[in-house]
Amino acid sequence: MKVSLFLTCLADVVYPASVGKSTVEILERFGCEVDFPKKQTCCGQPAYNSGYHQETKEVAKHMINVFKDAEYVVSPSGSCTVMLHEYVHLFKDDPEWKQKAEELKNKSYELTQFLVDVLKITDVGAEFNAKVTYHTSCHMTRLLGVVAAPITLLKNVKGLKFTELPNKEQCCGFGGTFSVKMVPISEQMVDEKVQHIGEIDADVLIGADLGCLMNIGGRINRLGKPIKVMHIAEVLNSRYGGEVDGN
Numbered sequence: 202m203k204v205s206l207f208l209t210c211l212a213d214v215v216y217p218a219s220v221g222k223s224t225v226e227i228l229e230r231f232g233c234e235v236d237f238p239k240k241q242t243c244c245g246q247p248a249y250n251s252g253y254h255q256e257t258k259e260v261a262k263h264m265i266n267v268f269k270d271a272e273y274v275v276s277p278s279g280s281c282t283v284m285l286h287e288y289v290h291l292f293k294d295d296p297e298w299k300q301k302a303e304e305l306k307n308k309s310y311e312l313t314q315f316l317v318d319v320l321k322i323t324d325v326g327a328e329f330n331a332k333v334t335y336h337t338s339c340h341m342t343r344l345l346g347v348v349a350a351p352i353t354l355l356k357n358v359k360g361l362k363f364t365e366l367p368n369k370e371q372c373c374g375f376g377g378t379f380s381v382k383m384v385p386i387s388e389q390m391v392d393e394k395v396q397h398i399g400e401i402d403a404d405v406l407i408g409a410d411l412g413c414l415m416n417i418g419g420r421i422n423r424l425g426k427p428i429k430v431m432h433i434a435e436v437l438n439s440r441y442g443g444e445v446d447g448n
Contacts, residue, residue: 202232202233202234202272202273202320203233203234203236203271203272203273204228204233204234204235204236204271204272204273204274204275204315205235205236205237205238205268205271205272205273205274205275206221206224206225206228206235206236206237206275206276207241207244207268207274207275207276207281207282207285207309208221208224208237208241208276208277209244209276209277209278209281209411210243211278211411211412211415212277212278212411215411215415216411216432219432219435220277220411220432220434220435221277222438223277223432223434223435223437223438224275224277224312224434224438226438227312227316227325227434227437227438228275230325230326231316231320231322231325233320238267238268238271240263240267241264241267241268242260242263242264242267243260244260244264244281244284244285245257245260245261245264245284246280246281246284246287246377247377247378248260249284249287249291250377250378251378254291257291258291258292258298261288261291261292261298261302262298264285264288264305265288265298265301265302265305268305268308268309269301269304269305271308272308273308273309273310273315273319274305274308274309274310275309275310275311275312275315276309276310276311276312277311277312277409277411277432277433277434278311278409278410278411278412279311279314279338279340279341279342279345279347279409279410280338280340280341280410280412282309282310282311282314282341282345283340283341283344283345285305285306285309286306286309286344286345288302288305288306289302289303289306311341311345311347311350311409312409312433312434313347313350313351313354313409313433314345314347314350316350316354317349317350317353317354318350322354323353323354323357324354324357325354325357325358325437325438326440327358327359327436327437327438327439327440328358328359328360328439328440329358329359329360329361329436329439329440330360330361331360331361331362331404331405331429332362332364332402332403332404332405333355333361333362333363333364333403333404333405333406333407333436334363334364334365334366334398334401334403334405334406334407335351335352335355335363335365335366335369335406335407335408335433336366336369336373336394336406336407336408336413336414336417337366337369337370338373338408338409338410338412338413339372339376340410341409341410342370347409351407351409351433354433354437355407355433355436355437358436358437358439359440361436364401364403366397366398366401366403367397367400367401368393368397371390371393371394371397372390373390373391373394373413373416373417374386374387374388374389374390374391374394374416375387375391375412375413375415375416375417377412380416387416388420391416391417391420392420394417394420395417395420395421395424395426395428398417398421398426398428399426399428403428404428404429405428405429405430405431405436406418406421406428406429406430406431407431407432407433407436408430408432408433409432409433411432414430414431414432417430418430
């Protein structure tokens with residue numbers, strides 16, 4: 202099975218090596234032939250969410266062309282995967298590009314979604330000895346509809362002690378440009394998220410969207426909390442020597 206990796210900006214720039222390397226190693230472990238189209242760019246989500254839809258169309262056309270020959274497109278981000286799916290709505294009045302957008306949508310998956318729904322894998326053979334909790338990012342759960350897959354995979358990791366995060370459905374306050382435009386509100390929201398993590402005494406906060414982890418991890422560092430932040434790909438690859446940046 203051939204998989205094209207859509208790495209995303211944050212995984213490429215903010216969390217170099219660890220998340221991308223872990224994602225590739227997990228996919229290759231289960232027989233996937235992974236390639237990395239070097240012409241890929243941002244998915245266009247910041248511009249789209251800011252109302253610059255005409256400008257986003259140019260980005261979307263580029264990304265559709267970059268992945269037009271891919272068998273599957275897999276990304277370690279629920280939020281950016283949602284944006285690839287959103288191209289269908291972006292081109293709703295353009296039949297030619299809407300068709301191309303639907304083709305990309307139908308073969309694009311978030312990493313845990315691809316492992317569970319396509320490869321039918323629920324135990325990746327990982328081992329991670331820590332008390333952890335999981336942050337359910339808004340885009341991945343509410344828009345992409347991926348809820349059970351990451352939890353299923355984590356609960357099958359040897360040594361991992363999972364505790365559900367209180368009020369897990371609450372946003373962390375990131376929301377891309379929201380955290381920049383609405384600083385006081387965003388700050389209050391992430392403070393509540395960090396408080397809930399502290400209530401269950403978790404050693405590690407795990408998530409599948411680096412934007413959320415960057416936001417929560419930054420606040421944890423600012424408050425001096427002894428909580429490590431990791432992407433789920435790093436945890437699922439932990440037994441196999443994947444590098445770990447944490448926070």
